[in-house]
Amino acid sequence: MAAPSTPDLMSTIVSLAKRRGFIFQSSEIYGGLNSCWDYGPLGVELKRNVKEAWWRAMVHSRRDIVGLDASILMHPDVWKASGHLSGFTDPLVDCKNCKERFRADHLSDLKTCPKCGGELTAVRRFNLMFKTFMGPLEDDSATVYMRPETAQGIFVNFLNVQQSARLKPPFGIAQIGKSFRNEITPGNFTYRTREFEQMEMEFFVPVAEDEQWYDYWKHARREWYMSLGIKPEKLRMREHAKEELAHYAKACCDVEYEFPFGWSELEGIANRTDFDLKQHSEHSGKSLAYFDEETKQHYFPYVIEPAAGADRATLAFLVDSYAVEGEGKEARTVLRLHPSLAPIKVAVLPLVKRDGMPEAAEKIYADLLKNSVRSFYDHASSIGRRYARQDEAGTPYCVTVDSQTLTDETVTIRERDSRVQYRVPAATVATTIAAKLKEASA
DSSP states (O other): OOOOOHHHHHHHHHHHHHHTTSEEETTGGGTOOTTOEEEOHHHHHHHHHHHHHHHIIIIITOSSEEEOOOOSBOOHHHHHHHTHHHHOEEEEEEBTTTOOEEEGGGOSOSSBOTTTOOBBOOOEEEEOOEEEEOSSOOSGGGEEEEOSOSHHHHHHTHHHHHHHTTOOSSEEEEEEEEEEOOOSSOBTTTTBOSEEEEEEEEEEEOGGGHHHHHHHHHHHHHHHHHHTTOOGGGEEEEEOOGGGSOTTOSEEEEEEEEETTEEEEEEEEEEEETHHHHHHHHHHSSOOOEEETTTTEEEOOEEEEEEEEHHHHHHHHHHHHEEEESSGGGOEEEEOOOTTTOSOSEEEEESSSSTTHHHHHHHHHHHHHHTTOOEEEOOSSOHHHHHHHHHHHTOSEEEEEOTTHHHHOEEEEEETTTOOEEEEEGGGHHHHHHHHHHHHHO
């Protein structure tokens, strides 16, 4: 049985995601809310593992990057200074007949509706920021915005972090957090949504070093995806043409993944120059210039920004790991997730629900949990069906307790990818699995 063709693969992934508890439609019992998704028991673990892998690579394994968790709600002047209030817009058209709404820059014909052939309205600009009110009054003086990106929280805290952590450029500030954009045309499952999570890092560098650090981070970010199992042929780096660049950017490159719906951005690496620090200094009246003790001069560092989407990365890992192997009754669906990303690391399975096997399996399960190995216990249905469930969940190892366990205190470990099976002492399961997980992540 071959894997589904590309046009059908996304619908297959969506179906598997719901069936196995990765991702559900938000408010489904009420008909759902467009472009909003809930992460189920397996999905929340997968996404959390993606974020933790990013944090390890960007913060915990480095001496020149620290973390931050800035507020979602910020002073509205932040968005005036950053340009979001005036320039964070998409061109919008509506069909006068079917009332569908489209992004004008996605249409080749701005007069005719691509859905029904009706007449389109004139193009107008649509600000993507969500607006709300702080306090009991709903007027202009109480207006605040749901942040459309996490970066500005880093920029306004530049000196707070630099001085408290006693950092000198080049250094970075990393943040993972929610952002909100009132997208005109969200879609492609969790790829483009109105509420999403970003993994962003702003790397502040001396002006003369911006190009070398830009090249460094382009290479490092591509390598990160491959180190976690993304197939190299499914990744590409796309440098932005001059006319594509944001007004503040000197250069920008996207890490793109070949999804079933085509090549799409996973992450952008941008050279933002000193635009943001200068803007906030000008608008706030508080200088964010760095004082170099050696030269006794103030200057605004340039910023290299690797900005990734946690939801997009999670979707890419899910899609990339999906495989169908074998034919007919022998076919199996498997998620070949990297062990460090897999929601469940090991499943403990008694062969049958009798003869003391469940009790022996429960003991191993408890030992794994005690040793902080994310585990799952399952005794329902045949052992073959339980293996199949774990393959679909991406679980790299299964431990089976059988009749031999009761005589010599050994168990069978089954590996997901190779389906190789071998026996180890039951007392060493936790240390054996922990060692394999460590080796896979090395």
